[in-house]
Amino acid sequence: MATYLYRMGKFAYRRKGVVLAAWLALLILMGVGAATLSGPTKDTFSIPGTPAQQAQDLMAERFPEAAGSDPMSALGARYVFAAPDGQTLDSPENQAAMDEVLAQVRQIDQVQDVAKAEPTEAGPPGALVNPVVADAQLTAMAEGQAQEQGSPAEVAVDNARALSPLNEDKTVGYVQVPFDGDFSDVTSELKDEVTAAADVARDAGLTVQISGSVAQDAEMPGGTAELIGLAVAAVVLILTFGSLVAAGLPLLTAIIGISIGSLGITVATGFMDLGSMTPTLAIMIGLAVAIDYSLFIVSRFKHELTVTQDRAEAAGRAVGTAGSAVVFAGLTVIIALLALRVVGIPFLTDMGLAAAFTVFIAVLIAITLLPGILGLFGRKAFAGKVPFLPQRDLEDDAEGGKKNIALRYAEAVVRRPLVPLIAGVLLLVLVALPASALRLALPTEATGDPATSSRQAYDLVEEGFGPGKNGPLLVVADARDANLPAEEAFGEVVGLISAEDDVLNAQIVAVNEAGDTAQIMVTPRSGPSEQGTMDLVDSIRGAEAELAESTGVSFGVTGQTAMELDVSERLLDALVPYLAVVVGLAFILLLLVFRSILVPLTAALGFLLSIVATFGATVAIFQEGWGGLIANPQPIVSFMPIFLIGVVFGLAMDYQVFLVTRMREEYVHGASAKKAVAIGFNHGARVVSAAAVIMISVFAAFIFESNALIKSMGFALAAAVFFDAFIVRMVIIPSVMAFLGDKAWWLPKWLDKILPNVDIEGEKLRQLLPEEERKEEVAVGSPG
Structure with missing residues (x-):
């Protein structure tokens, strides 16, 4: 893979006019498509196959005059x-x-x-x-x-x-x-x-x-978050490169990428029913990864310029090495997002598709458009030097002839790996403790901002009528196969429901023309999102089988409250299986990359630690209201945990790849296991740190939006990147690698023979370089 990417990067640098024209044409095409083909967004949360949806479908069949009156989408x-x-x-x-x-x-x-x-x-x-x-x-x-x-x-x-x-x-x-309408x-x-x-x-x-x-x-975002994220990213990039032009390159490519991505999603609204939050979440993720991917390649390009005077050659090597990691990292994010389809929830699948599309565009831009822009700037790529800021090679081993902070830190970790390992694990476990209280719910008027009119209307009804008035249940009773008169059958259902402790009232509100189906309205004593109502729905459904066996009448519970409960329950049930799929996928992919059993295992376990810690922090602040940072604590939005798992999986593998592949390079080239950890960490740590700070800033900027989902998602993603990049990948993983030593790279011989060599480190690319250039690389301490 590195060889092909090397040739692609070199071609893009030399044939910059063709590459830039192609991307400009794509941008214009997407703009025209968005202006002419776009359709409306639709915020519906139904899930085909749920008990509530089945009851709703039965009601639409037996009461045709009510067809289309989906409680989740009624206007x-x-x-x-x-x-x-x-x-x-x-x-x-x-x-x-x-x-x-x-x-x-x-x-x-x-x-x-x-x-x-x-x-x-x-x-x-x-x-x-x-x-x-x-x-x-x-x-x-x-x-x-x-x-x-x-x-x-x-x-x-x-x-x-x-x-x-x-x-x-x-x-x-x-x-x-x-x-x-x-x-x-x-x-x-x-x-x-x-x-x-x-x-x-x-x-x-x-x-x-x-x-x-x-x-x-x-409450939808109006672009402020993106601007804040870009501004913070610009500051970090300037501090990183000490050059205005170099700092602007990742921002420029990211803006082009999210423009194409968002326009593409807008075009898709003309052919698919997408929610209004789908583009925002896609842009949030696409913006962060686009900046990071370009940062990795630009920093490697700067390093390669210390090895060769041929700038096209340097661009090719940068894309062939760092670009290989970018492609793999982007692929992991895309696969994790596309895997959301296995959950079987349409709106979640759409979110995953949209976000995967923006990540795909970000990867393509990083390995094609970016080297083309580098070719356009030529020797001006690192111009615009900022006073008082050094223009350093982030992958150099020393600063002024002395060991830099990253190398000294890595050597300290290698000497005593158990101390940082235990400290890092304990910290994440403590942060994860509040996750045991996780509660899920969909956004409703009950969870809205108390300052809004809709939430105040909800509260007035609750105060005046009781909590159940805001969320009545609708039971659809089918007496077509009943062995007693329909009226008596409906009475049996009403009597059964009325006997429930949490039922304030149950009555027949409509009977169809055939007289074989009835709608029964049930007013609970508890509110829509309260546990009492959830238990009531389960209890009513649980009693259906016995009544159906004795009388032949069947019934189902529907209505907005029941539908929301079913959606949340389906999402919660899918959480563990999806997590298992993602972790299993992580293990297989990392097995291919690192050709090791224990490295993928520790990477996957580290991912689990960062996920549970993120859940714990999000629950503590957004659900439990710790620290008073949130004025309106509410249950976590139902689909956020699964979506978060998919995104964080990809991001975690990003940092794992960029850091540990450098360690593997050193180990393969003859360094001892512990020395390889220290040198490899030093080569990648500063670039990964800058990338993580940028990604955290982009995500954290969305905390200032008013929409509750976007706010909590921005916080959760920022927290996940912090935990994974700075604690898991920079504390726990180096400690584990140093503790395992040579055993970290153990792989059974039979497995080594059958695994394809993806060459993520660019070893085959090194063999293509002229002998004198390889000697020169060794002389200047290049990691390959």
């Missing part, structure tokens, strides 16, 4: 009204104020026609009325039905109360407004209209908060 807004202190909503003044709000809501074009019917008309169910009127209508209807059916009046009143949009004290009420139809103008309609009631003294998909506050 609507909820106006929540609260009376001033000492007043109730049923006063004439407060009712008039609410009626005026609804009159303005009816003027919004996208409000469904059924909701626009005037309250004085008999019109279809769904006409907008204020909560007081709706409460009276429901109560009168329930009492009338009780008299007709001869059922207890108190039961009918309780059922009406459970459905009523007005609380018992008449101090809090709400109106649900359905809208036509989907999330792509929600514009800033529509949000302004929805918000402005509430001003009349607010002027009259009522508290009005708005929740629902139409009224969600815009």
Whole structure:
């Protein structure tokens, strides 16, 4: 591989015009495609095959008039009204104020026609009325039905109360407004209209908060994080190279890379349903790896210039050596991200594909566009010297004839490897302890920022009605194969559910035309994300088999709360298998690279340590609220841990490859095992340190975004890079390698014969160099 990359780098340097023109054409093509082919993003979290989705599919089949009303993607807004202190909503003044709000809501074009019917008309169910009127209508209807059916009046009143949009004290009420379209139809103008309609009631003294998909506050990143990350990266690169031009090269290639990547993802929205957070996460990862990959090659290019005067030759060698590590490191990230597909979750698969695409572009740019740009700058590649900053060869062994800090540190670790090994492991284990309390949930109004109107609306409903009102469950009962009349079968289901301790109310709210399927609304006593509701869903589902066997009636639990619980449970269940796949993959790939059993094993175990430590730190700060750094601690977003594993796996292998391949080079070329650790660490440590600081800065910049997922993901990735680069790869791994000595490179002879030689160290490339150049390399201390 090193030989092919050497030729590619040399070609790109010499034929810079062709290479630069090709990348410019690709950038323009992506821009045109994004402008003409892009489509809307869709934030849906359904998972095919889950119990809730199966119940939802059954409801869509038996209630065709409700087809398309997926609770996870239904478009609507909820106006929540609260009376001033000492007043109730049923006063004439407060009712008039609410009626005026609804009159303005009816003027919004996208409000469904059924909701626009005037309250004085008999019109279809769904006409907008204020909560007081709706409460009276429901109560009168329930009492009338009780008299007709001869059922207890108190039961009918309780059922009406459970459905009523007005609380018992008449101090809090709400109106649900359905809208036509989907999330792509929600514009800033529509949000302004929805918000402005509430001003009349607010002027009259009522508290009005708005929740629902139409009224969600815009929290998506606006590019600030990327700018902060680039700024910090620029400072680190300037300090690293002491040259403005050299510092700008990784930034330039990274900007081109994420531009092509983000435009490509925008094009994909015209053909796929991608979430609004997908491009941001892809850019976050693509930006970090693009800068790092270019940094590795530019630093190696600078080192090669001390060996040869032929700049094209130096570019070829840089791409052939450091570029080999870049390709392998990028491949590990891509494979880990693509492996998210095995989890079987569509939106997670899309995120992995998008991020893998940006990493793929970053690798291609590093090994083709970067040497072309180096050829464009020629002898000016390290121009723009910054005063007071030395222009050092980061891979040199000495500074001013003395051993540098990295070499002295490595020699100290080699002398007493057990001390740093035990200290590093203990530190990560302690940081990982809070991970035992990990709880997962999807982003909802319940987990939103308390300062937003949607979260305040949620809190008002909880205070006025109880926590279960915000997350009712919907049970779909199928009596088609029942051995008793359908009405009795539905009654059996209602009775079974009502017997559960956490059920406040259960009642039939709809029966299909055939009379064989019913919708049963269940109001829990606990909130949507509380453990009591999760246990209730499990308990109801657990009772289904016995009832189905005795009566022939089957049922399933669906609704937004049940769907969110199923998504979180599926993700949590997939966490360990996916981790096993990734760790197994890491072992196989590193076995090919290092031709050793113990090196891949220690690398994989180090990866596990950095992952659990990252989980521990993230849980402590974002879930438990340690240190008061987060104003609104909430469960960790369900899909973050799996996505984090995929990304961190690749990043961990980046640093493992760049550091340990240098150790292997020295060992293969005759150095003792311990000396190889010290020299190899010295050659790679400063470059890896600069790369890790850059990556940490890029990720950490996203902590300042308002979106909870992006904030927590930025922190987790920054923490993961810190733990893996500075503790695992620079403390634990050198200690383990020194402790194992020659045994670290042991490989059974039979396995050595069948393993392909990927030549990550560029040994075959060394054999291609002229004899005099190899002698010159040895003279100047080149690692190969």
